[in-house]
Amino acid sequence: xxxxxxxxxxxxxxxxxxxxxxxxxxxxxxxxxxxxxxxxxxxxxxxxxxxxxxxxxxxxxxxxxxxxxxxxxxxxxxxxxxxxxxxxxxxxxxxxxxxxxxxxxxxxxxxxxxxxxxxxxxxxxxxxxxxxxxxxxxxxxxxxxxxxxxxxxxxxxxxxxxxxxxxxxxxxxxxxxxxxxxxxxxxxxxxxxxxxxxxxxxxxxxxxxxxxxxxxxxxxxxxxxxxxxxxxxxxxxxxxxxxxxxxxxxxxxxxxxxxxxxxxxxxxxxxxxxxxxxxxxxxxxxxxxxxxxxxxxxxxxxxxxxxxxxxxxxxxxxxxxxxxxxxxxxxxxxxxxxxxxxxxxxxxxxxxxxxxxxxxxxxxxxxxxxxxxxxxxxxxxxxxxxxxxxxxxxxxxxxxxxxxxxxxxxxxxxxxxxxxxxxxxxxxxxxxxxxxxxxxxxxxxxxxxxxxxxxxxxxxxxxxxxxxxxxxxxxxxxxxxxxxxxxxxxxxxxxxxxxxxxxxxxxxxxxxxxxxxxxxxxxxxxxxxxxxxxxxxxxxxxxxxxxxxxxxxxxxxxxxxxxxxxxxxxxxxxxxxxxxxxxxxxxxxxxxxxxxxxxxxxxxxxxxxxxxxxxxxxxxxxxxxxxxxxxxxxxxxxxxxxxxxxxxxxxxxxxxxxxxxxxxxxxxxxxxx
Amino acid sequence: xxxxxxxxxxxxxxxxxxxxxxxxxxxxxxxxxxxxxxxxxxxxxxxxxxxxxxxxxxxxxxxxxxxxxxxxxxxxxxxxxxxxxxxxxxxxxxxxxxxxxxxxxxxxxxxxxxxxxxxxxxxxxxxxxxxxxxxxxxxxxxxxxxxxxxxxxxxxxxxxxxxxxxxxxxxxxxxxxxxxxx
Numbered sequence: 001x002x003x004x005x006x007x008x009x010x011x012x013x014x015x016x017x018x019x020x021x022x023x024x025x026x027x028x029x030x031x032x033x034x035x036x037x038x039x040x041x042x043x044x045x046x047x048x049x050x051x052x053x054x055x056x057x058x059x060x061x062x063x064x065x066x067x068x069x070x071x072x073x074x075x076x077x078x079x080x081x082x083x084x085x086x087x088x089x090x091x092x093x094x095x096x097x098x099x100x101x102x103x104x105x106x107x108x109x110x111x112x113x114x115x116x117x118x119x120x121x122x123x124x125x126x127x128x129x130x131x132x133x134x135x136x137x138x139x140x141x142x143x144x145x146x147x148x149x150x151x152x153x154x155x156x157x158x159x160x161x162x163x164x165x166x167x168x169x170x171x172x173x174x175x176x177x178x179x180x181x182x183x184x185x186x187x188x189x190x191x192x193x194x195x196x197x198x199x200x201x202x203x204x205x206x207x208x209x210x211x212x213x214x215x216x217x218x219x220x221x222x223x224x225x226x227x228x229x230x231x232x233x234x235x236x237x238x239x240x241x242x243x244x245x246x247x248x249x250x251x252x253x254x255x256x257x258x259x260x261x262x263x264x265x266x267x268x269x270x271x272x273x274x275x276x277x278x279x280x281x282x283x284x285x286x287x288x289x290x291x292x293x294x295x296x297x298x299x300x301x302x303x304x305x306x307x308x309x310x311x312x313x314x315x316x317x318x319x320x321x322x323x324x325x326x327x328x329x330x331x332x333x334x335x336x337x338x339x340x341x342x343x344x345x346x347x348x349x350x351x352x353x354x355x356x357x358x359x360x361x362x363x364x365x366x367x368x369x370x371x372x373x374x375x376x377x378x379x380x381x382x383x384x385x386x387x388x389x390x391x392x393x394x395x396x397x398x399x400x401x402x403x404x405x406x407x408x409x410x411x412x413x414x415x416x417x418x419x420x421x422x423x424x425x426x427x428x429x430x431x432x433x434x435x436x437x438x439x440x441x442x443x444x445x446x447x448x449x450x451x452x453x454x455x456x457x458x459x460x461x462x463x464x465x466x467x468x469x470x471x472x473x474x475x476x477x478x479x480x481x482x483x484x485x486x487x488x489x490x491x492x493x494x495x496x497x498x499x500x501x502x503x504x505x506x507x508x509x510x511x512x513x514x515x516x517x518x519x520x521x522x523x524x525x526x527x528x529x530x531x532x533x534x535x536x537x538x539x540x541x542x543x544x545x546x547x548x549x550x551x552x553x554x555x556x557x558x559x560x561x562x563x564x565x566x567x568x569x570x571x572x573x574x575x576x577x578x579x580x581x582x583x584x585x586x587x588x589x590x591x592x593x594x595x596x597x598x599x600x601x602x603x604x605x606x607x608x609x610x611x612x613x614x615x616x617x618x619x620x621x622x623x624x625x626x627x628x629x630x631x632x633x634x635x636x637x638x639x640x641x642x643x644x645x646x647x648x649x650x651x652x653x654x655x656x657x658x659x660x661x662x663x664x665x666x667x668x669x670x671x672x673x
Numbered sequence: 674x675x676x677x678x679x680x681x682x683x684x685x686x687x688x689x690x691x692x693x694x695x696x697x698x699x700x701x702x703x704x705x706x707x708x709x710x711x712x713x714x715x716x717x718x719x720x721x722x723x724x725x726x727x728x729x730x731x732x733x734x735x736x737x738x739x740x741x742x743x744x745x746x747x748x749x750x751x752x753x754x755x756x757x758x759x760x761x762x763x764x765x766x767x768x769x770x771x772x773x774x775x776x777x778x779x780x781x782x783x784x785x786x787x788x789x790x791x792x793x794x795x796x797x798x799x800x801x802x803x804x805x806x807x808x809x810x811x812x813x814x815x816x817x818x819x820x821x822x823x824x825x826x827x828x829x830x831x832x833x834x835x836x837x838x839x840x841x842x843x844x845x846x847x848x849x850x851x852x853x854x855x
Contacts, residue, residue, distance in 0.1 A: 438679055464696045469727065472700075493700050494723050494732070 005036035009043035009068035056085035063126035067095040088131035124670040132590040139225035140331040149177020151555025152336035158574030174279035183378035187458035223638035224550030237286035242316035245282040252311035267382035339556035342406035342510035353413035396503030406510030421508035429468035511560035592639035599653030600631040606645035614638035704748030714738035783810035796837035
């Protein structure tokens with residue numbers, strides 16, 4: 001027979017003002033099964049908790065209902081108190097008569113009646129509670145970091161410095177990401193490579209970081225603490241152990257006209273290449289789509305050119321190398337895949353993005369994007385740091401910068417602000433003025449969004465001291481007229497149309513997530529928005545966690561981010577990962593779904609509706625060891641206790657522990673509806 | 674702030690005359706919001722600041738607000754970024770006067786000249802002299818004539834000028850400013 005104790009809290013005036021707590025306690029005292037019912041000013045205080053403990057001990061309670069605030073607030077407090085008095089903590093329940101009652105009602109009579117009803121339903125529920133045990137899950141204390149840009153590098157270094165092993169996967173031949181392409185960084189104008197490359201080398205040399213460059217995540221299985229990740233190590237066609245990075249092969253390659261990805265197409269590279277001199281690892285890679293030997297092989301012709309292999313003194317070139325799959329066991333995953341910039345051309349990679357016909361669909365050679373300008377301004381770039389326009393190599397005297405290209409333009413497919421453009425455009429105008437003293441930089445902008453430490457001062461410096469001419473308004477059309485570009489816009493501040501000549505136009509194109517992010521997100525079972533940015537678990541309170549436990553997110557794959565933001569986020573994920581790795585076992589609430597093997601028909605409706613991928617197939621064998629049928633199994637490590645499977649199951653053979661059908665039906669019944 | 678390259682721009686010129694960097698202007702509009710003449714003009718202080726910051730002297734020349742400015746300096750007191758619009762407008766009037774003396778409205782020029790003549794001759798304002806000079810220079814001849822008896826009887830208008838002591842000091846100021854005699 002149930003022996004339930006009810007404890008009604010006044011929460012000072014919070015509940016007591018609108019709810020007659022003494023009457024609630026009195027009303028519940030008469031319910032069958034209730035042997036103890038009291039009210040008190042502050043139940044969560046030490047004397048309040050003592051009342052609970054004492055009642056459990058003296059009256060031999062089998063269940064406790066605390067009618068007070070939200071379980072989010074104090075469920076843990078009272079469960080700990082119950083546990084201290086020898087009662088299973090999951091036999092203690094909260095009836096929320098504060099957020100659900102006193103805070104939202106004014107009429108004292110009705111609020112009191114409602115509080116009684118709420119508490120009564122919980123009494124009926126707790127009568128049917130069963131003792132539960134917290135779930136213990138072993139944790140593999142190694143982390144996987146996907147993406148070797150500044151966010152991934154920071155996360156990997158922080159986790160490794162915290163004493164845990166890290167596997168860092170980068171799809172490009174070198175780590176460094178977009179930051180390695182930048183010339184100088186806002187708002188301090190310090191050299192990007194000078195601050196980044198030491199960090200890259202640190203990653204390479206760290207004893208606890210295993211770097212897989214030119215590799216991609218193939219598949220992910222498992223759950224928090226226990227992921228099994230298969231990584232595809234793409235064939236470089238170069239033996240990493242033999243190569244000493246001398247570069248003779250890249251010198252020997254006859255096909256030297258491949259547009260360089262690192263130079264954003266403004267420079268050329270050979271078919272066997274190292275993306276940039278400071279690459280980590282410093283290993284060449286054969287681009288099989290450009291190498292003559294592989295092009296011939298694809299056409300079934302014999303191998304002709306082997307100049308790179310002939311030039312290599314170490315015999316490191318391996319034309320027959322295959323992709324290799326390696327498997328790594330990790331306990332946590334950090335996604336840091338970064339961004340790409342919006343393509344203004346006709347090929348935008350997605351149907352809902354439209355490119356910019358009014359700016360020539362990317363066909364005007366002197367209309368470039370912000371990353372290309374970075375390469376022009378970079379001392380290590382294709383022009384050795386001189387600002388020269390692509391069409392004729394002349395120094396442009398009039399450069400027009402356009403902001404919000406793609407960003408804040410729902411007609412072109414995206415409505416969000418790319419956040420970094422206002423700052424880098426201001427930086428570009430300064431870099432330009434520092435290099436071309438008699439040049440005039442003009443910026444067309446909609447708003448200047450320079451929120452950040454020292455950011456507004458930076459944009460004001462561009463305007464006030466560096467002579468950048470800022471015009472508020474969007475450019476409607478750009479066309480070529482002989483050697484100059486005609487830029488037609490409108491100055492909304494003076495209310496006049498503008499038609500100006502430009503030698504070079506730089507478009508601050510929108511920040512978009514990397515291609516393939518959706519496929520990766522599906523492998524990791526994390527949600528993403530319609531643009532492909534990974535969703536965080538909570539926009540304010542859980543900004544680096546995702547919808548899947550054990551998977552974290554850092555940098556520009558979550559939203560447009562600048563370097564300081566990305567680094568801060570990466571360090572935050574590292575702290576989360578290290579916290580997760582603090583103990584060998586992971587403790588979880590036992591409010592997870594459990595399948596009744598005897599009833600399960602194996603229809604797997606539950607598997608289809610589970611948002612967390614927690615449902616697995618389990619074989620039921622007879623004594624002879626033969627498989628007789630396959631039933632559903634809910635992995636307690638993955639299950640988040642949402643109850644969707646329970647609601648879906650046609651045979652009612654899945655139950656969420658602590659929220660069984662019986663408990664919920666009895667709660668409803670108690671209302672007498 | 675001015676770069677040593679290229680010809681002197683309007684921004685540079687204002688800076689040379691006043692030490693103010695017009696590019697500081699945020700275009701927040703607070704100057705026009707407080708301007709007592711804003712209702713009377715089509716081009717307001719922030720418009721003038723905008724055009725000047727864009728080196729648009731032609732635009733500034735079209736600005737009626739430039740000449741209606743009372744120099745009450747409300748704009749300068751309220752400017753959040755120390756642009757001192759009143760001082761800038763003053764400088765712009767000087768620049769326009771220098772480059773295009775015919776730009777200023779005729780009565781305005783007449784009044785300006787007559788006013789300064791009075792100060793130069795007497796070291797202070799002689800109202801009757803100002804009125805006569807202004808009207809002979811082409812000011813509206815019979816406007817406001819009916820107010821004269823009232824002002825005379827209340828002692829606001831005097832028939833003979835009074836001079837200040839040390840008039841030569843005022844003259845020296847005029848000479849130092851390069852004020853032309855005409």
